Amino acid sequence: MKKSDSIQIHDLSFVPLISEEAIQAQVNIIGQQLTERYQGKNPLFISILSGAFVFASDLIRAFDSHCEIGFVKLSSYAGTRSSGDVQTVMGLSKDLRDRHLIVVEDIVDTGRTLHFFLEHLRSQNPASICTVTCLRKPEAAQFPVPVDFVCFDIEDKFVVGYGLDYDDLGRNLAGIWQVLE
Ligand code: IMP
Numbered sequence: 001m002k003k004s005d006s007i008q009i010h011d012l013s014f015v016p017l018i019s020e021e022a023i024q025a026q027v028n029i030i031g032q033q034l035t036e037r038y039q040g041k042n043p044l045f046i047s048i049l050s051g052a053f054v055f056a057s058d059l060i061r062a063f064d065s066h067c068e069i070g071f072v073k074l075s076s077y078a079g080t081r082s083s084g085d086v087q088t089v090m091g092l093s094k095d096l097r098d099r100h101l102i103v104v105e106d107i108v109d110t111g112r113t114l115h116f117f118l119e120h121l122r123s124q125n126p127a128s129i130c131t132v133t134c135l136r137k138p139e140a141a142q143f144p145v146p147v148d149f150v151c152f153d154i155e156d157k158f159v160v161g162y163g164l165d166y167d168d169l170g171r172n173l174a175g176i177w178q179v180l181e
Pocket of ligand 1: 110
């Protein structure tokens with residue numbers, strides 16, 4: 001497939017929005033900044049599944065110091081629209097008390113997922129919490145969530161790729177693709 005082609009997933013067409021190279025450049029910059037901030041602190045990266053697993057795996061490899069990674073599965077999406085409820089499907093097994101936490105999201109859309117999850121994390125008395133997202137849709141924001149590091153702000157249009165899916169397809173695309181309206 002040529003990089004400029006559009007792709008079809010079910011009923012939707014997608015066109016390229018952000019290249020693999022542009023993503024990697026941003027990941028490296030944020031990885032360096034996190035390395036400086038967390039030197040010697042053994043932070044715990046927490047990747048929100050499923051979407052953030054690709055971003056998290058690149059981000060921890062751009063982090064040049066000791067760190068740990070954990071995963072939590074939350075879900076609030078069905079198809080292309082947020083369904084409203086946020087539920088913890090699979091929790092973290094680690095003790096978070098006095099840990100430096102780096103929460104890794106694929107995309108902050110309404111902010112509901114992160115808002116809910118941050119409340120949960122704060123109740124575990126960590127030493128600090130920092131949030132990192134690959135994408136953010138500022139126009140879609142409904143919940144005021146602190147996001148410390150953002151690779152890209154994008155329009156309020158549905159995207160797939162780099163871990164993000166449309167009904168479970170598209171996660172394996174190396175770049176980000178935007179729906180053609
Ligand atoms: P929020 O709770 O509304 O901020 O939505 C966050 C979650 O919804 C993300 O972690 C994604 O799993 C999903 N999501 C939001 N926007 C998109 C999109 O454009 N494409 C694919 N998934 C999305």
